[in-house]
Amino acid sequence: MSGGLVLKRVVVGVLATNCWILHARGDRRALVVDPGDEPGRILAAARGLDVVAVLLTHAHFDHVLAVPDLAAAWRVPVLAHPADAPVWPHEVAAARRAGHWDAGTATAELLARDPASLAFPAGAVLWDGAVTPVADGEILRVGPLEVRMLHTPGHTPGGVSLAVDGHLLTGDTLFPGGPGLTGPPLSDFPAIIRSVRRLLDLPGTTRVHPGHGPDTTVAAERPHLESWVARGW
Numbered sequence: 643m644s645g646g647l648v649l650k651r652v653v654v655g656v657l658a659t660n661c662w663i664l665h666a667r668g669d670r671r672a673l674v675v676d677p678g679d680e681p682g683r684i685l686a687a688a689r690g691l692d693v694v695a696v697l698l699t700h701a702h703f704d705h706v707l708a709v710p711d712l713a714a715a716w717r718v719p720v721l722a723h724p725a726d727a728p729v730w731p732h733e734v735a736a737a738r739r740a741g742h743w744d745a746g747t748a749t750a751e752l753l754a755r756d757p758a759s760l761a762f763p764a765g766a767v768l769w770d771g772a773v774t775p776v777a778d779g780e781i782l783r784v785g786p787l788e789v790r791m792l793h794t795p796g797h798t799p800g801g802v803s804l805a806v807d808g809h810l811l812t813g814d815t816l817f818p819g820g821p822g823l824t825g826p827p828l829s830d831f832p833a834i835i836r837s838v839r840r841l842l843d844l845p846g847t848t849r850v851h852p853g854h855g856p857d858t859t860v861a862a863e864r865p866h867l868e869s870w871v872a873r874g875w
């Protein structure tokens with residue numbers, strides 16, 4: 643929490659995705675970002691709030707699996723950048739072929755530890771992929787909060803980061819120690835570097851909340867940008 647912002651983290655799913663629930667202190671209207679799995683826990687965490695929308699930083703399976711259940715419970719729009727439209731169909735097609743979700747470089751280890759952990763849910767209701775498009779620079783109002791959309795492609799073509807009240811939700815675009823993976827299909831390293839450069843132009847005190855793992859700040863990461871460019875990942 644800082645200022646008027648309440649930012650609640652719910653860690654969900656096999657890849658320990660950070661699902662975020664944000665609202666202004668003293669206001670019930672809330673935005674839910676990246677409901678990656680475990681809809682029951684997200685519903686419980688949002689109890690007492692009036693969820694106005696779900697927003698996806700991108701459409702990888704580990705950020706969207708709870709969307710159908712939550713959209714049915716809350717009857718709210720699912721916001722995402724339209725350039726990510728190919729990502730979810732690609733995720734589903736790859737999972738159908740392989741019999742499990744593709745977790746990138748973590749796949750082999752996860753399957754070795756627990757073959758069921760990435761299981762493609764044969765009979766389950768999958769998200770239909772329908773979104774309400776958001777655009778770069780758009781301001782989404784959540785009660786008194788102004789949440790600014792930043793199109794930050796590279797990890798996926800339609801990745802977005804959210805800037806609100808000195809905080810930045812970066813999805814899988816920026817983590818402590820570098821940009822997100824650009825090995826997956828539809829990823830692009832030069833594009834993610836352009837996106838990260840733009841994010842690191844924000845004030846140094848900006849708190850960065852990635853899609854997995856711990857937080858960082860713009861000031862902590864900015865000095866390392868050129869070394870990430872040089873290493874190429």
Ligand SMILES: [Zn+2]
Nearest residue numbers: 700702797814
């Ligand atoms: Zn991702």
Ligand SMILES: [Zn+2]
Nearest residue numbers: 702704814853
């Ligand atoms: Zn992820």
